[in-house]
Amino acid sequence: MNLSEAPQRSPVETARPNRGAAARAPLWRRLFDRYALLLAWAATVALFAALEPRVFLQASNFTSMFSSQAVLVVLTYSLLVTLTAGEYDLSAAPVLTLSAMVVAVLNARHGLSIWPALLVALFSGAAAGALNGALIVGIGIDSIIATLGTGTLISGIVLWISNSELISGISQSLVNLVIVPRLYGLSFGFLYVLALTFALWYVLEYTPLGLRLLFVGRGRRVARLSGINVSRLRFCACVAGSTLAAFAGILYAGTSGAADPSSGDSFMLPAFAAAFLGSTAIRPGRFNAWGSFTAVYFLVTGITGLSLMGIQIFIQDLFYGAALVIGVTLSLLVRRREQRERDVAENTES
């Protein structure tokens, strides 16, 4: 259908055929927005390389940084899925702990072989996600409250099945599969993370599923009126998010060869910080895989560098706390600037 036969055309519109150029930020600005976090990471690396050249610049320092943070990256991806769907999952870290503990209890204490133990761990994560989904979607509880409740419940279960003890002695084959250096000093754990990043990037950016999930998170009513089964997608996002958290738990068990009842606690805030900080980069304004990946390693590089310089352990909390606040602030500022672009677009119209 062509509307060019429309009787009246607004004179402004004909006079200004190429208004689009005015309505978008210049290219350099958009490029800077995308890669600012990468630049910040590079700057951090350069800074510590200058301050602590002998220790910091060693290859082993980098490979250990990349490998040891697999758990955090995967937990961040778990949040990415639920945040994109518009839900806050505060039970992700407890699910991580549960999964690690299930592996430890079944494998180390009861002598179950490692593969069935891993399957049960993943399944326990999916079950926790289904419980969250039932509460959030089925009953309609706000996700923060629902997952605060289930998260605490899961922590209780962890203490119960572990007798509140650290359980070590997880099969060496899992440790080999996760943390032992293989390729150029990098472990398999890091390779899983890379594969997962590519997969998540593909799903969120290049599939109808990813775009539908985004619409569900940003405009539930629009999504519903456009024929999307919103309840099913939200439920599935809860299950997928918790399953990823359980996978992070498996990586944890493989990294340390043990599980303690508070393994996940220290990951919760960094994961949220990385997710929000990551949403300001690569694909600004959206939770995205490569942005989160960059954010995690930016944060870890900063902390590693500072601790190499002999700065106290409390720096970690300072750093992660500040990163969360700054990440959220930045993502708000990005939005506000786009708001201003919109005003520009409206003014050129009337």
Added chain:
Amino acid sequence: MGPALKGSRETGSAEPILRLFHVTKRFGGTTALDDASLEVRAGEVMGLLGQNGSGKSTLIRILAGYHAPEEGGELEIGGRPVRLPLRPGEFRALGMAFVHQDAALLPALTVTENLRVGALSGRTLGPVNWRREAAHVALLLEEFGIDCDPFERVERLRPWQRPLLAILRAVDEVRRLMREGGVRHGLLILDEPTSGVGDVGVGRLFDVMRRVKDGGFGILFVSHDLDEVLAITDRVTVLRDGRVAGSGPTREIGKEALIEMIVGRPLSAVSPAPRESAAGSEAVRVTALTGPGVRGASFRVAAGEVLGLTGLTGSGFAEVGALIAGALPASSGDLRLDREPHALAAMTPRKAIAAGLAYVPSDRLRAGCVGELTIAENLALPVLDRLVEMGALKPSVLAEHGGALCRRFEVRPAEPALRFEALSGGNQQKTVLAKWLQLAPRLLILEEPTQGVDVGSREQIFAAIRHWAAEGAAVLCASSDHGELARLCGRVLIFRQGKIAAELGGSDVSLERMAYESFGSAAAIAG
């Protein structure tokens, strides 16, 4: 519907509480209020009538200190001149109180807490004697004949009791000021207080209003329900296009003349577009549709026809589209679309789309498209699976698809990477239409399709709708803009109180007839 018309007593002799002269308000190039004057006297109910956009709300907002009028307007309260513009909130000290249609009560708190919150707001830590407060409230309830427990939570009251409480709270606060001195008369401004309260509620509300005015208050009653205005007001002022179209004692003016004032005679300015309804085969039949706001509506739409739906706010016309499309839950009713029957009680948006129905809601930014996502993404949403190439949704394909639609529907700028909310209202609407028309729907349901849309885009949207009807689709257009319906529709259904009250066709699809049918009962119409 309302209670019997009651004679106005000793008006004329009463002194004016509020007098407003020569008030004008412009927004950019449009004049919302043009040299308007208004007088409200002690012990009377003054009605303020007018269609949407006539300037009623602008006038009220000037009194609330929300808008500053242009130079030259004058305001007198109790005979003393007051400087315009009023500061926000200054109206309180002048003895005015507003009751809006949402009543502004906190449902989880008790009647006493809600009614006394203003009186207690001056204190911070001092103890509150709740028994004494409740006794005060009980006296007030008794005085105005309202039967409810001061300790009951507001959410457990009947819906029609809420506006009554809001009125009582306003009266109570004005009286406190009068006791403290400085204010001689109270003025209550009721902004559409009757919407959604039902017949019983309207009767009770009028009862309370009469008691309030007998106590020496003046009341400004803003409404677009003619029957209610006739039943309760002593005098009435009608606004049309920002000007006072007429003013005087309600009984002397009468219903016919009031409608004439509201609608305005000069109709020559608008010439309805020629349209011979294609009189094609019946494409759509809706039978006994019932749901929130709508009771038993049945109608047909022919292929190629644009059927209009209109009425006053709350009359049910606005809900019909959402009920058919499954966006609101219908309790019963059937839809027949191209011979396929569908039970409307089980309708969902998903099923509706599969059946060949497209629903374009009035709220573009919250129901039509997602503002913070791009135009391309919004346009792709209903057809995502078709755009997958080699297992991926490529940005280039998305941009191409969006760009093509933008050009076809003349969306400016035709830049699909732009966020949807960056578009002007008219271009947003064209985008939403493009999103749905690409599915080639057999039934297109539109709600307020040109609300907040500039003149140029309006014509383009009309052209798109006509074009789509000419292609053989059935179009349903729900709108409160009668001018729009006169341009688009060959037939218009008028809703009153949830039911279809009239059907206009041919030359009867005029602004005058639509307004007449919307406002009044059909009894007086001869032909």
